Amino acid sequence: MSRPYVVVIASEKGGVGKTTLATNLAIYLKALHDDMPVTLCSFDNHLSVDRMFQIKKTVPQNDVGALFKGEPPEQLLQTGEFGVQYITSKIDLSELRQNVTTIKVLSRTLSRSDLGGILIIDTRPDLDIFTRNALFCADRVIVPVKDAPSLENCKHLYDFFDQNDLKRSALRILPCLIDSRIHYDGPFRNPYQLLRAYAINRGYRCMEGYIAKSPKVESLNTNPEGKIYPVLTHGRGTEVHSQLSSVARQVYLSCHETECRRLDHINTAIESETEERNRTFQDRLNSLHPNCLFCETTKLVSPSGIAPSGYFCESASGTIQAFIEETCFINLFFANFYDQDRSRPDNASLTDLFRESAQQSYFALKRAPHTRNFYQQQVALYRFDDEGLEVSHKIIDLKESDGALLNHHRSQLFRLMSTTLFDQKGMLNDDSLIIRKVSSDFPDEILYEENYRQFRNIANRIKKQFVEAS
Numbered sequence: 001m002s003r004p005y006v007v008v009i010a011s012e013k014g015g016v017g018k019t020t021l022a023t024n025l026a027i028y029l030k031a032l033h034d035d036m037p038v039t040l041c042s043f044d045n046h047l048s049v050d051r052m053f054q055i056k057k058t059v060p061q062n063d064v065g066a067l068f069k070g071e072p073p074e075q076l077l078q079t080g081e082f083g084v085q086y087i088t089s090k091i092d093l094s095e096l097r098q099n100v101t102t103i104k105v106l107s108r109t110l111s112r113s114d115l116g117g118i119l120i121i122d123t124r125p126d127l128d129i130f131t132r133n134a135l136f137c138a139d140r141v142i143v144p145v146k147d148a149p150s151l152e153n154c155k156h157l158y159d160f161f162d163q164n165d166l167k168r169s170a171l172r173i174l175p176c177l178i179d180s181r182i183h184y185d186g187p188f189r190n191p192y193q194l195l196r197a198y199a200i201n202r203g204y205r206c207m208e209g210y211i212a213k214s215p216k217v218e219s220l221n222t223n224p225e226g227k228i229y230p231v232l233t234h235g236r237g238t239e240v241h242s243q244l245s246s247v248a249r250q251v252y253l254s255c256h257e258t259e260c261r262r263l264d265h266i267n268t269a270i271e272s273e274t275e276e277r278n279r280t281f282q283d284r285l286n287s288l289h290p291n292c293l294f295c296e297t298t299k300l301v302s303p304s305g306i307a308p309s310g311y312f313c314e315s316a317s318g319t320i321q322a323f324i325e326e327t328c329f330i331n332l333f334f335a336n337f338y339d340q341d342r343s344r345p346d347n348a349s350l351t352d353l354f355r356e357s358a359q360q361s362y363f364a365l366k367r368a369p370h371t372r373n374f375y376q377q378q379v380a381l382y383r384f385d386d387e388g389l390e391v392s393h394k395i396i397d398l399k400e401s402d403g404a405l406l407n408h409h410r411s412q413l414f415r416l417m418s419t420t421l422f423d424q425k426g427m428l429n430d431d432s433l434i435i436r437k438v439s440s441d442f443p444d445e446i447l448y449e450e451n452y453r454q455f456r457n458i459a460n461r462i463k464k465q466f467v468e469a470s
């Protein structure tokens with residue numbers, strides 16, 4: 001798979017020439033190496049890319065927003081003018097903001113892509129989540145600056161790189177919109193030299209050269225056809241033409257010299273992360289108690305997976321991990337803590353209600369607080385909400401046998417407690433069983449990294465409350 005070398009054009013300052021640079025750079029790169037794929041997309045809310053590259057007006061199925069939904073970029077490509085392929089822009093990317101919660105969303109899509117060559121991403125003048133996603137994928141970030149304030153703004157970009165352990169060496173400042181007519185007395189003779197000195201002084205690396213301000217280039221946006229014309233075809237007489245050629249050559253060279261592209265690194269990291277996840281999932285699966293923890297007879301866990309079950313149970317200490325059949329849990333719960341025989345017809349709706357509400361609950365079984373009496377052990381069943389805050393609890397005496405009065409489910413509770421929470425002297429220890437409803441059909445989902453982490457967070461919160469109450 002050939003992943004592209006990613007060039008991101010970014011600056012928090014608006015109107016510094018980002019889009020002009022991104023679009024023209026694509027054309028110059030293609031002119032430099034005709035057989036190299038050059039792909040362009042923009043997270044900008046103007047449609048400059050489309051105006052410049054669209055060959056004929058079509059209604060595209062998809063746009064650049066699809067990259068944030070995991071759509072392979074190969075399927076979004078439009079064949080554009082000048083041999084450049086582009087992805088249709090989207091007027092308002094912010095609609096997708098809810099789905100893009102991390103800076104790694106785009107990198108996951110692009111690391112699976114086979115675009116090859118160079119991918120140029122033009123960004124909005126904002127370090128928003130879309131720009132940050134682009135920066136995370138970048139082999140090279142070109143930061144156009146046109147004056148001292150826009151250079152000051154670069155600090156945020158560098159901070160972003162530092163905070164996310166990205167290599168600062170990917171960043172390059174490029175003075176743009178430089179008025180070549182201005183001359184100063186003193187060591188820095190023009191705005192370009194001054195900006196370059198400011199940048200170097202701050203430890204920022206620069207591209208060689210700059211892009212001059214040119215009325216001809218500015219005029220390429222405005223014409224009766226409503227097109228945007230490239231410098232290569234319509235501004236050959238300007239100094240910007242040779243400056244853009246130089247920038248394209250520098251980009252091509254750095255692409256050529258890069259042995260391992262950023263997206264290759266990202267892909268390797270994702271693969272080892274996936275391997276690690278699979279390994280921990282398998283470890284969790286292997287340490288599961290094979291049978292239903294309550295009845296001990298139904299086999300729920302086998303090497304091929306987990307049979308449909310209703311609840312996941314783990315001791316707060318983490319030593320016991322098991323699944324419980326739905327009916328076992330409900331029977332035990334009703335017989336012991338509701339004093340109800342759930343098989344009675346009038347209790348059917350109560351069971352349904354319980355089953356429904358259990359989805360937003362965590363349960364815990366443990367020794368009732370402040371009871372350490374060997375002759376009269378007491379068990380508490382706690383109910384917590386989704387956040388791990390206590391909703392209710394009920395305490396009952398734990399009895400091994402009470403003659404005919406005790407039904408099967410009651411003595412089952414004693415057996416459960418004795419196999420899970422008894423110490424060597426036959427007394428309830430300080431541990432607890434935390435129980436959570438799972439998807440009946442996909443019980444193993446709770447063992448996936450995020451879900452399991454969430455379960456453990458809540459289990460720890462519950463454990464903390466038990467410690468505080470004891």
Ligand SMILES: Nc1ncnc2c1ncn2[C@@H]1O[C@H](COP(=O)(O)OP(=O)(O)OP(=O)(O)O)[C@@H](O)[C@H]1O
Pocket residue numbers: 013014015016017018019020021044123124125177211212213214215217218219221240
């Ligand atoms: N070298 C140049 N000489 C003269 N004008 C230029 C040059 N480069 C860009 N411009 C003009 O400057 C304006 C801003 O350029 P451009 O849209 O590329 O900036 P931008 O940084 O992408 O802006 P935004 O932050 O709004 O996306 C445009 O009118 C463009 O035509």
Ligand SMILES: [Mg+2]
Pocket residue numbers: 018019020044123
């Ligand atoms: Mg722009």
